[in-house]
Structure formats: structure tokens, C-alpha cells
Amino acid sequence: MATRDTGAEENIKEAAKRIFFVEGKLNATTQDIANEAGVNRTLLNYYFRTREALFDQVYKEALSALSQKMDEVFKAELPFRQKVENIIEVFLEDIITYPFKEIFLISEINSEHAEIKKSNEPENPVFRNFAIEVEEAMKRGEVNRIKDPYHFIINLFSLMAYPVIIRPLNEKLLNFTKEEYDEILKNRKSEIINLLLN
């Protein structure tokens, strides 16, 4: 049986991700994506049927990859401080590499199509468990007392993601040059740890 995989399908998805997550062109045409992938546009329909189906698939893969990565770092058996440092390292790198990924995901969730199932998935205990660890760290005095440990998680991601997402706007409003902003981002990790942990 003749079978060969030129990897075209994967290339197309990779190209789409570059366009969406890196360049931030959220309403790229199928032609744009075909160009980026270096293939004929018809091929997109061959593999994915419709434009929406391609978007959906990229969406789903990105979401499940994100979910999986979260599981990994949040479940790790490490002392609290190390775990937090690890989380920051992992996610900050990802966010900086794909600054528009979260915006794309939000857009997709928000858009009509994308047969997004109403989280019929069983509740993931990862965050519930991590919240307990936060509580314990609070008791030990490693983290400042707060009402709800979920705020700790939200704070953590806010402090990592937002500066990257908002970069173009900040460079306008806060008059940062690219170099200055890179410098800011380079210091984020220690900045965040400093703020969240005692």
C-alpha cells in the first residue's frame, strides 16, 4: 500500500498558528494561511473541509495543549515556591512566543461557530488542588493572606500574560521603545515572584 505523509496537513496548522498566535492576524483569509504554509489554497479545503473547521481545530488543539501543560506544571510534586517559579518560567516563555494565542482563543470562544461544548467535561481538580496548596503556603507565611486562594491563581496569570498581550498598546500609551519593553519583560519573573511570594 502506497502511503506517504508529506506533513502538509500539519504544516497548514502550523502556518495558521503562526499567523494567529504570533502575527495576531485574527481574520486571516484561507489564502493568507495557504501562502504562509506554501501550499495551494484548495489544499486547506481538502484537509479541513471549511475555513471554520480549520479554525476550530486550531482552537481545540491550542486549548487542549494549554490544558495539558497546566496539568503538568500544576500537578508536579515540588515545594510550593519552586512550583510557582516553574509555572512562571513555563508560561511566560509560551506567552512571549505566542503573544496572541489567548486573544485568539477568546475570539473563538466568543464567535458564533466553533461548536464549543458547554464544558461537559468533568471538573478538572488541578486548580482545586493547587488552591489547597496556596492555602497551606499562606498558613506557612510564604504567601500573603488573601480571602480566596483562587485570586492567587488569577493574579499569577494576570501578571504574566497581560503585559505581553497589551504590549502594542503599552508601547503607545506608556511611550516604551521595543528595547525598553523587552527589558521590562525580562524582569517579569523576579518581579512576579517578589510580589506574590514572601
Add this chain to the structure above:
Amino acid sequence: MATRDTGAEENIKEAAKRIFFVEGKLNATTQDIANEAGVNRTLLNYYFRTREALFDQVYKEALSALSQKMDEVFKAELPFRQKVENIIEVFLEDIITYPFKEIFLISEINSEHAEIKKSNEPENPVFRNFAIEVEEAMKRGEVNRIKDPYHFIINLFSLMAYPVIIRPLNEKLLNFTKEEYDEILKNRKSEIINLLLN
């Protein structure tokens, strides 16, 4: 001279803002906007010439309104702590009302068109001045020591904006119900103050 202003032009812009900033439909068609405004689509071309011109104008107005609001609250002659509380109150309300505004702005900045001038505007001293106030507050011990006071500003906006922007994703990944998330947001102000100020 016969002159009457039915306010249609303003209505269209308001409709566009609702669609972009509230509903988050970033690639709404001119028809979508006309429907939302309750007018004929041609009217959009009459007033704004092209779709892009409408987008640009909404973009510019939102940006300058944001800029102006920033000036206002950051310049206010208030004790540091009160000023920060004020900033949080003002922006949190705005962000919750228009959760997609910043994403729209980023998208516009990122898009080809939008003859976005490379900030030829003279540098706005507002943040520079506020950064000095942060320094002083650090010396007085009201704020934890950090390397660069600009991180304080970035932290502040991150903690306000991100939880709102990312809401749809968080409700998926962290398994929050709408009610639970509303509760979280309600507590943000005190949470942020607690974290940033001593």
C-alpha cells in the same frame, strides 16, 4: 438654513462600540453594525466613507478617551493610596463595562490599515510623574520595594484588566460559573489594593 441632527452618526458609532467592545465581535460586517444601530447599511458609507474609516474612527475615539481618562486620574492631586484606589475604581468599572475594548484596540493597532502614526505625539509625562510618586511611596514604605516603578503600573493594570479579558477562557479552564466569576470580580479591588499596597 435647514439643519437637523438626528444623531444617526453618533448612533452608528455607539452601535459599533457595543458590537466591538461589549459583544467582542471583532470582525463584524457593516451590515451587523447597521442592524445594531437600526439604520440602513448605506448610511455607514454616507457618514464614514468606508468600513475601515469607521473602524479607525472608533479606534481613535476609544484611544483618546482612554488616554484622557488616564490623564485625569493619574494627575489628580491626592494622597498616593487614595489615588490608587481611585484609579482602580475608575478603570475596573470601565473594563467590566467594555471587556473587549482593549482587545479591539490591540487588533486595530496590529492590523495593516489604521494609519496609526508612530507616536509622533510628544511624550506624555503622566506616567513618568506617577512613577516618581511610586518611588516616593516606596520610600515611605507604602509600597514594597521593586526595581522599576513602571512595574507597579504594569502590575496594577494587569491585575485589573486580565481577569476580565480572559473571563470566557477562565470559565472554561477553571470551571467557574458566571455567578462565581462575578463574585471573584467583585472582590478584585480590595484584592489588588491588598497585594500592591502595604
Add this chain to the structure above:
DNA sequence: CTTTTGTTTGACACTTTTGTTAAACAAATA
């Protein structure tokens, strides 16, 4: 009430983008 001025609309033409089809093509197997 007629004119003037500016507003609103429906119909049309144009462009962009998407989706389909049939044929050409390339590589592995026999």
C-alpha cells in the same frame, strides 16, 4: 406652500473570499 438642505433608502455593480470539481502529478508497491 415651495424651496432648500440635508437624510435615508433600495437597487445595482464590483470585489473579495470561499468551496467544489476534475484532472494532473508523485511516490510507493507490485
Add this chain to the structure above:
DNA sequence: TATTTGTTTAACAAAAGTGTCAAACAAAAG
């Protein structure tokens, strides 16, 4: 080398979206 299988393409058809125009319309001014 011929066959099979799967890949890639150009050309076409259909759909969606944008922009223009001329005519109808409404309100203020004369």
C-alpha cells in the same frame, strides 16, 4: 514499468461583503 494510492493543482461556481448612485423623503427657512 504499470498500478495503486494518495497528493496537489488550476479553473470554475457560488456566496458574502463592500461601495456607489439616483431617487425618495423629512424638516426647517423663506
